[in-house]
Amino acid sequence: MDQYVTKLFECWNCSKQRIGLVILNQPIDEQFFHVLWSKAKIRACADGGANHLYRLTEGHRESFLPDYINGDFDSILPEVKTFYTEKNCKMMETSDQDLTDFTKCLAVMVEEIKAQKLQIDTIVTLGGLGGRFDQIMATVETLFHAQKMTDLPVVVIQDRSLAVLLKEGRQHHLNVNTGLEGKWCSLVPVGSPCLTTTSGLKWNLDNQVLTFGQLVSTSNTYEDHDPKEGRKPVRITTDRPLLWSMGIKPQ
Ligand SMILES: Cc1ncc(C[n+]2csc(CCOP(=O)(O)OP(=O)(O)O)c2C)c(N)n1
Numbered sequence: 001m002d003q004y005v006t007k008l009f010e011c012w013n014c015s016k017q018r019i020g021l022v023i024l025n026q027p028i029d030e031q032f033f034h035v036l037w038s039k040a041k042i043r044a045c046a047d048g049g050a051n052h053l054y055r056l057t058e059g060h061r062e063s064f065l066p067d068y069i070n071g072d073f074d075s076i077l078p079e080v081k082t083f084y085t086e087k088n089c090k091m092m093e094t095s096d097q098d099l100t101d102f103t104k105c106l107a108v109m110v111e112e113i114k115a116q117k118l119q120i121d122t123i124v125t126l127g128g129l130g131g132r133f134d135q136i137m138a139t140v141e142t143l144f145h146a147q148k149m150t151d152l153p154v155v156v157i158q159d160r161s162l163a164v165l166l167k168e169g170r171q172h173h174l175n176v177n178t179g180l181e182g183k184w185c186s187l188v189p190v191g192s193p194c195l196t197t198t199s200g201l202k203w204n205l206d207n208q209v210l211t212f213g214q215l216v217s218t219s220n221t222y223e224d225h226d227p228k229e230g231r232k233p234v235r236i237t238t239d240r241p242l243l244w245s246m247g248i249k250p251q
């Protein structure tokens with residue numbers, strides 16, 4: 001049974017959780033950033049992601065140095081590149097034009113985690129769900145690559161949205177009672193039709209096929225609950241990778 005979204009949230013306020021942090025080329029939410037940075041054992045920027053880190057940490061940049069920056073370096077600003085190079089952050093030019101900088105950044109991170117024998121619970125990505133529509137679609141595609149690269153959960157966060165690709169053939173058990181959940185949630189069958197069963201949602205599925213043009217579960221929400229007892233967990237089974245996304249809010 002997979003419980004990864006909730007592991008990230010359940011341990012939000014404890015220091016025990018260890019993450020790998022990837023920063024993409026999108027505005028960074030400051031509150032999420034600080035919590036995630038402090039939990040990170042390895043930190044990376046994909047190309048223009050470094051511009052956002054540089055801007056956000058103005059005045060105390062030296063306390064927020066990434067372990068490496070990778071990409072084709074067509075977006076990182078010259079002064080940003082110079083700054084992080086002088087601070088000895090590893091600069092890895094990955095010029096392959098068949099994979100996105102995010103996919104390449106993740107591949108490097110998985111290798112580094114192995115090489116350094118880091119104990120990591122979750123890889124968390126900031127960005128990837130905003131800006132260019134083709135990049136948002138590419139983010140989802142990267143999550144498919146990620147499932148081949150590593151068994152670690154890869155969670156994408158931007159603004160007030162979180163996305164994660166649920167693995168096929170498993171029962172997923174999401175504790176949605178942590179206080180970080182927003183109102184909405186969704187199940188989108190991105191790669192292929194998904195035979196899906198759920199509980200704990202307002203609109204549940206009972207061995208039904210989610211597929212574009214027939215049925216896709218957007219604008220869903222959680223089952224009504226007694227406020228004293230809290231929300232019941234959401235349970236999901238799917239026969240193919242299924243994109244879970246949900247609204248989130250910092251505590
Ligand atoms: C069939 C096909 N379509 C499109 C491309 C082009 N392409 C795919 S991924 C990629 C790299 C994108 O890099 P990234 O820095 O993530 O995005 P950018 O901001 O440069 O668009 C490119 C150029 C390709 N290689 N193959």
Ligand SMILES: O=c1ccn([C@@H]2O[C@H](COP(=O)(O)O)[C@@H](O)[C@H]2O)c(=O)[nH]1
Nearest residue numbers: 024025047048075101102128131132135
């Ligand atoms: O609109 C966008 C642009 C980019 N991203 C993500 O950031 C990385 C790096 O982008 P660069 O433009 O190469 O600096 C890219 O691979 C995307 O994953 C995005 O999410 N939205």
